[in-house]
């Protein structure tokens with residue numbers, strides 16, 4: 426079975442083709458991605474209307490690229506999957522509209538996928554795929570959640586952020602340090618040359634006993650510190666970046682360990698854009714070695730938004746029977762859609 430996946434929830438157009446056989450782990454045949462980062466950079470963040478228009482321009486050429494790379498023809502596609510939400514409404518509508526049009530034209534089933542389920546299942550495309558059950562640390566631009574995952578469609582929310590997401594903490598801190606958009610990777614790059622202990626920044630909710638997160642206070646502390654430094658900020662920027670990153674990583678690692686301890690599970694899956702952060706990976710590697718835990722990640726290029734994870738999630742939902750293929754081509758999108766509402 427060949428599943429075409431289309432992702433258009435935010436500022437990346439992603440298309441991919443995944444091949445699935447029964448309950449075996451599906452494999453990626455080809456993928457293609459267009460990032461809108463350059464286009465939005467001038468505005469310091471994503472402009473939703475520009476995002477939608479660019480998705481329209483990119484999605485069909487990317488689909489042709491994916492088919493050419495995989496050696497498959499459009500008629501070989503068995504299922505068309507798209508991101509149904511959460512995300513920007515107009516951007517989501519592009520992927521949904523194209524997917525349903527392709528499905529109708531080809532007379533193939535179409536399946537709307539939850540973006541976060543895509544992130545969650547993306548490590549199954551890696552060379553070291555996890556096994557159920559596991560704890561998932563989902564750290565994207567808009568979400569920071571810890572989840573217990575017992576199988577496809579079996580997600581129990583254990584804790585989440587009560588304000589900003591970890592990705593937002595990276596992005597907002599980077600912005601007020603003048604690092605532009607998207608801030609996460611820029612801040613991480615700068616942090617390499619900084620001292621993570623140079624500034625004492627808060628670790629919100631570190632000892633709260635539950636699995637919730639809060640990063641809004643950290644952003645305020647970074648702003649206060651930056652103002653205090655004034656003209657001294659420039660030469661100390663790497664130190665401030667490293668200290669900010671250390672505070673975020675510290676909280677993510679500690680809460681993940683607590684979730685594993687409380688559940689008695691030994692396997693952690695990290696997914697979402699912040700999962701690309703090397704400092705987070707190094708810190709998790711250290712505790713994993715100490716506590717005999719296994720940590721799984723998506724391949725680096727599949728940490729941020731992509732079409733492969735959407736095709737993958739669709740393939741796994743169909744294979745596990747939680748979803749049946751339908752030939753209904755009327756569609757809606759869900760800009761707000763808690764993963765806990767997904768069956």
Ligand code: KG4
Pocket residue numbers: 435544564565566567568591592593595596607608609610613697698699700701702703728729730
């Ligand atoms: O999952 P994702 O691509 O998009 C959403 O679904 O939101 O995540 C994007 C987030 C952004 O906040 C970005 O700054 C962050 O992931 N990010 C990083 C890194 N790469 C991406 N944060 C820290 N370090 C990185 N290397």
Ligand code: ZN
Pocket residue numbers: 540544565566697698729730
């Ligand atoms: Zn995402």
